[in-house]
Structures are given as structure tokens and as C-alpha cells.
Amino acid sequence: MSPQLTKRGDPVFRSMLLTALYIAQERYGYLSEEALKHVANQLNLSYRDVYSTASFYSLFRMKPVGQYVIQVCEGLSCFLNNGAERLVDYLRKKLGIDVGETTADSVFTLETVQCLASCGTSPAMRVNDELYDKLTEDKVDAILEQLMRG
Numbered sequence: 792m793s794p795q796l797t798k799r800g801d802p803v804f805r806s807m808l809l810t811a812l813y814i815a816q817e818r819y820g821y822l823s824e825e826a827l828k829h830v831a832n833q834l835n836l837s838y839r840d841v842y843s844t845a846s847f848y849s850l851f852r853m854k855p856v857g858q859y860v861i862q863v864c865e866g867l868s869c870f871l872n873n874g875a876e877r878l879v880d881y882l883r884k885k886l887g888i889d890v891g892e893t894t895a896d897s898v899f900t901l902e903t904v905q906c907l908a909s910c911g912t913s914p915a916m917r918v919n920d921e922l923y924d925k926l927t928e929d930k931v932d933a934i935l936e937q938l939m940r941g
């Protein structure tokens with residue numbers, strides 16, 4: 792590696808930061824202090840820089856999440872299609888957790904997001920990388936049962 796690429800804060804390393812954070816999150820599930828320090832060390836950036844970038848983007852998780860992260864869309868189309876509030880309330884009651892929380896068995900985390908780019912087939916939610924649309928409470932029940940069966 793070129794010596795000028797090893798300077799602290801080098802723009803080349805900065806440009807790799809989002810990708811490195813994404814990979815670390817994929818590997819560990821969330822960005823712990825240890826993971827952030829490791830990324831900072833590998834890219835020769837300060838922990839403060841890495842932490843401030845990670846905490847800025849909602850894509851990155853700074854605390855542990857469940858095996859399945861349920862993200863219910865609260866965007867306008869889903870809201871108008873009677874989805875957002877109804878589904879969030881339904882999932883809160885069904886899972887016994889609030890938005891931002893994880894079930895005691897660490898299986899489900901419930902989150903809300905603004906748009907899943909499925910407005911035409913709203914209401915929608917995403918579980919990890921899988922998108923579910925045209926949701927009803929029965930469909931949500933079937934999805935949860937399928938996930939619990941593994």
C-alpha cells in the first residue's frame with residue numbers, strides 16, 4: 792500500500808467507511824463499540840469519525856437486534872391504505888414489544904421506516920431483506936408463523 796494512503800483521515804479510507812460499516816453490521820448484526828473500533832483501526836480513522844458516521848445513518852444499528860427485524864412502512868401510501876398505524880399496533884400487541892424494541896427471546900425487533908418503494912402495493916413491511924406487501928392482519932400472522940417455524 793502506498794505510504795500516502797496510511798495517513799489518518801485519508802479520503803481513500805473515508806470513501807470505504809460506509810462499505811466497511813455495512814460489512815461489519817452484516818457480520819455482527821449491529822455495530823458494537825468493538826466493531827466500530829475495529830473498523831476505525833482498519834481504515835486508520837478515528838473512533839469518533841467512525842462513530843459519528845455510523846450513528847448518522849439510520850441504515851446502521853448501534854444496538855443488538857433480533858433474528859428478524861420487522862420494518863413497517865409508515866409512508867404516506869401505506870398510511871392512506873390503512874396500513875401504517877394499524878399494522879404497527881397489531882404487531883406491538885402480537886409481539887408484546889414497542890417500536891424500537893426486541894422480544895425477550897431475541898427473535899423479533901420492531902421498527903418503522905418511511906418508504907419501502909412498494910407504494911403501489913401498500914401497505915408494506917420488510918423482514919430482514921424480504922419485502923411483504925398488500926398486508927392484512929391475516930397475512931402478517933401467516934408471515935410470523937412461517938418465520939417462527941424457521
Ligand code: FES
Binds near residue numbers: 869
Ligand atoms: S409509502 Fe409505504 S411503501 Fe411507499
